[in-house]
Structure formats: structure tokens, C-alpha cells
Amino acid sequence: MSTHTPEELVHDARLGLEDLLDRESLVELCESAHALFGIPVRVFAANGALLAAVAPVHEVCAYIDTVAAGQAACGAVVDGVKTAQPAVDVVHPCFTGQAYRITPLVYEGRSIGKIVVGPYLPLGAGRASAPILQQYEEPRLVEALARVPRASDATIRNLGKHLTTTLGLIVFSGHKALLTSSMHLATVTAGYKELEEKNRQIEGAFNRLKELDRLKSNFLATVSHELKTPLTSIIGYSEMLMEGLAGPLTSEQLDFSATIHDKGMQLLDLITGLLDMSKLESGTMTLRRRMMEIQPILHDVYTTVLPQAKKKGVELVLDATRESCELNADPERLRQVFINLVDNALKFTPTGGTVTIESRVMEDPADDDQAGLALLAPTESQVRVWIRDTGIGIPRYEHAKIFDAFYQVDSSTRRGYGGTGLGLSIVRRLVLAHGGTITVDKNEPEGTVFVVTVPSASHPMTQTSLPPPPVGTG
């Protein structure tokens, strides 16, 4: 095959027959021409190399070779044929009276080789009288010559023309195929290089983003921690002021101190949330798991939030399961989850409404198509807790987003309710850390229901550790 580069090919590369032709097909072409007239056919490259030949030796040539002088004379004729580089068709005679016809092959104005047809006996050729022939027995020579195929000048010329036309077409097709494949390869290579470069850029950008994300989490953790220290003093001293440790306060001074204390507490909640988030994101939060049941947690949540519910005029109902289901969980973190959810429910439920905390033990694996369900289901028990409210509800299209950090449904109307927008994000991450799930749905007829599922201690999901921090959230 050609060793030309695509760049050379789209210029003026000097192409040879050997670049463009399949040798075996070329032999087939010579065979078909030989089959027509019985005359030998040879194809040479421009550099003289023989590319294909179908040339059985004529009896007369074999006989000539038996005499040294004849063999030498024959060699000279053959050399002449081999070295000839005619610009047009020529007939090259042999001393035996036979002849060769040499037809040049030209492509794009350049010689790319030649076709040699022969030896044959030209029709009407007279008897050869070269002195060298006197060294041979005449009857045998005449008999052998009679067996050489004969052809008229026109026939041989037409055969040469036919072969050059056919070869010209094959060369053109070969050139076209060579160009097409080289260009295709060059284009694909260029496209690949381009993609590779783009991939490299994307990977670089991704690594920079990852590094930025890490820096952000570090920054968040450091700043939150540094903010917490002076804040503790602000809250502590405002408490001491309110308790009268620095002397009695007027009612106005008491109000001001209470405001300082409340706002300080709000700020502390936010900072604690940020710290939790950064720990969850960096994967440094560890769960202090131990064997426990859900009922005491939910009861604790109920009693903690009850005064707040009473104050707002919202009915708080606890309907905990009596069935036992051992969980291997961090009670403090689960308490945080449910306090947050119930607190939220209270916040968005108007006076006269109801917030219900309901829990059940379930034996239903998430995937009904799971293999061996009948065997696995009993080991896959889990506790499901529903926190229902009769509040203003959350539009369905917001359901997917409410667990994103800092996300608040319709921030303009909800601002009055307060909150950092971190609560649900932390809740979700904590539930996931326990191998559980959390979903949100519409409560009938009004309000919202959050469904938290925590797998039992024997459930495979309980073995799950904290999930890796998702990139790009928070």
C-alpha cells in the first residue's frame, strides 16, 4: 500500500502502479487477456519492476535457449523490452520473427509503467533470416514457430488499448479509494485529537471545581467554627443580663437583652446547621450508632415540641407503633431529624390545625421484583414514620428541590416563617446516612406529609455508611 501522507496525497504525490493496484487482481486481468489470444502479457511498474505476468514460454523460445548464442541473443531482446520507455506504442522485434508490443501507461500526465504483449507472430510476417537461426534444425524451428500465436497489428494494438483503458480505470479507482481512505483517517484522527483536547479541558475544569468545592467546605467549616466562639459569649452574657447577674434591668433593657439572646440563638442554629452540612459534605460526620427503638425518640420529640404546639393552638398527635423493631442508629441524630420535621410542620400549620406523628413497622422491601423476596422480606423490616400537617402544603413541582441546601419554597411568602433553608437538606443527609429514605407528599385533604423510613438493625441497608458528598450541591 502507499506510504504517502494525506498531506502529500492532497498535493502532487508521485503515485506508482504498485501503490494503486492489487497485484493478484492484476494477474487476473493478464490471465483474461491471455485467454483471449494465447499471447503472453506482462505489466511493469515505472521503475522497471515486473508487477504481473501471464507468460508461458513458447516452444520456439525454449528451443532457442538450447544454443548458447541463441540464448544470449534472446536475452538481449528481452533486456531491450524491459528497458524500453516509449512515450507511445512501439513494436519491439525479435530475431526469430516474433514481436513484442510495448504500450506505455500514463496517469495524470506521468508514466506509471508499461504493458508488454508478446511474443507473438505478426500476421503476414515473412520468414526470419537472422544468421543465428542457421544453428538450429530448420524443420523443428519452422514447426515450433508455427505454434506461436499469430495476430494482426490492429488486434494487438486494440488489445494494448483495451488493457491500458482498463488499467487506467482501475488506477483511477484505486487513487480515489486511497485518497478517500487517507482523508477519512486524517479526518477521524483530527476529530479524535479535538475530542481528546476537549476532554482534557473538561477534566481540568472538573478538577478545579472539585478543588473549589473542597475549599468552600473547608472555608464554611472554619468560618462557622470561628463565628460560634464569640456567639457563645454573646448568648451567655445576654442570658446573664436577663437573669439580673449584673444588676436589675428595666423592662425595656430586658426586652433588648431578650432580642439579643433570641437573635443570637437564631444565628447559632444557622451556624450549627452550616457545621453539620460541612461535616456531612466532607464525610467527617460520624454516627454514634447503638441498638435502639424508635418509640422513645418519637416520645421525646413529642414532649419537646408540645409546649410550642399548645402555644400556637395546633393539636399535636403521637401515634407510635407498639410493635418492636430494633434499629442500629444514632439516637441523637434521629431526634434531630424528627425535631426538625415536626418543628417545620408546626411552623407551616395555622392555628386550629393538626400535626400527627405516626410510626409503623413495615416488612416491604423497596423492590418487589427483588430475587428471593419471600426469604429476604422478613429480614428487611423497617420503621416508617409519617409527619403529617394540615398546613399550606408544598406544590408538587417543588418536591424534588426542597431537600437542596438553602432552598426555600417561594422565599418571598415564606420569609415570615424564618429558617435557614438548611434543615431539610441536613435531615435528608442524616436519613441517608442511616441507610434510610425520606420522601414528601401531599397530605389529604390539605397540608404535607413527610415519610421517613429507617431500616432495622438486621437490614442490609443499615450497613451503609455516610454517603460520599455530592459534588456541586450545597
Add this chain to the structure above:
Amino acid sequence: MQLNFAAREVAIKLVYYGPGLSGKTTNLRALHQLVTEDCKGRLMTLETKDDRTLFFDMLPLVFHGLASATAEDARSTGLSLRVKVFTVPGQVIHASTRKLVLQGADGVAFIADSRRSETQSNAASFLDLKANLEDLGRAIGDMPVVIQFNKRDLPDVRPEAEVLALAQRGKEPVYQAVATSGAGVAETFVGLLHLTYSRLDREHQLSGKLAITPPELLELVSQRLGGASGQTLLGACLGGFRA
């Protein structure tokens, strides 16, 4: 350009550039029809089934025996001028092919679509040509370039007066053409070949080395392109005389 003094052979590469469907391949087909039989090879087109150029088209032209009438030396064979004319695929996606085909080009004919609606594509393709040449380390200002406003027979084309005004402001020779009927095709080709050979002559003193001057070459090639004189063909050029 490739020069072979021993064989008295010069090989020049010309590229027809332009936006998709502006008529580059049509120009080559028309040129193939115009050139005398002894000068042309087979026109190679690599097209997709919807007749869009996939990689390029290539028309090899060989002008043998170009000899100056006044040359008194014994070089009876004359000069062989081998010209390979390529077109690039106009569609935007074939950017890498365009750059590859453009490599080693000695001159560029920019085939523009005369319709007003194609003004943006013409400009974008010209900027693409400029950028590709720069990527190959060549400045468009140093490249022999002619511009052809093709499809003059269609409605909503820029009027001739407007083309003339534009041509006179620019430095590239501008030709008008209807490639489908062959009009303006020889003019564009000869204009580009003349500009290219003149540039190569200045850079490599070809007149002295090959004993054939640009005006002589212009006439000898024009004779094999339908007979009109070289000067007549060049006369069709609008503007661009500052080249």
C-alpha cells in the same frame, strides 16, 4: 509548488474555497469541460449521496510543452505545468478536511454565492479560510486569492454595479460567473493561475529558470481553455488591481 528542473516540470496547487453550495464543484466540472482533451485527467469527486462534497474534488490538469516563442534554447520539450485544482467541502462540519486540503496551496479562488441572503455565509467562510491559513502558518495577505461572485443568473443577487463597487474597494481580483453554464469559469481559473504564477515567479525567478514569463504562460494556457486570449480572460476581472 513543486519544481523539477530536470523534467522541466512545475506543479501548482490551486484550491477552490467557499461556503457550502456556492458552486465550487460546478466550477471544476465546467473547467473539466473547457480544457482540451490532452490536458485533463479524470475529475475526481468524492461526494455523498445528496451531492454534497464529502472530502474534496480534484481535477488534475497537465499542460505539456509550454514553450516561449522567443526562447532560443535547445530545450525543445518545453515546460510541463501540472495544476491540481482542489475544492474543499463547504459544510461547516468538515473543518479539519478543509485545513488538510488547504495545506501547500499556492493560490485560492474564493467562490461566493452572489445572493444577498448568502452574504453572512460568504463572510463566515472567508474568515474560516483566513483562520485555517493562519493555523497553517500563512497569512491571507500573502496568498494569491481571487474572488468569484457565482450564480449571477439567480434572482436577488447583488447588482453588478454593487459588485463592481465592492471589487474596487478590495485588493483581490473579482470575477462574476454562472458556473452552471460555464460563464466566468475560465476567467476565474486563468486569473488565479496568472496571479499565482506571477507570485511564484517573483519569489523563485521562474521566468529566468524556466524560460517562460507569466504573460507567456497566460497565453499558452488560455489557448487550451477554449481559445480566448489570456488578456481577454483577464479583462473580465472587476477591481482588485491593487494586488
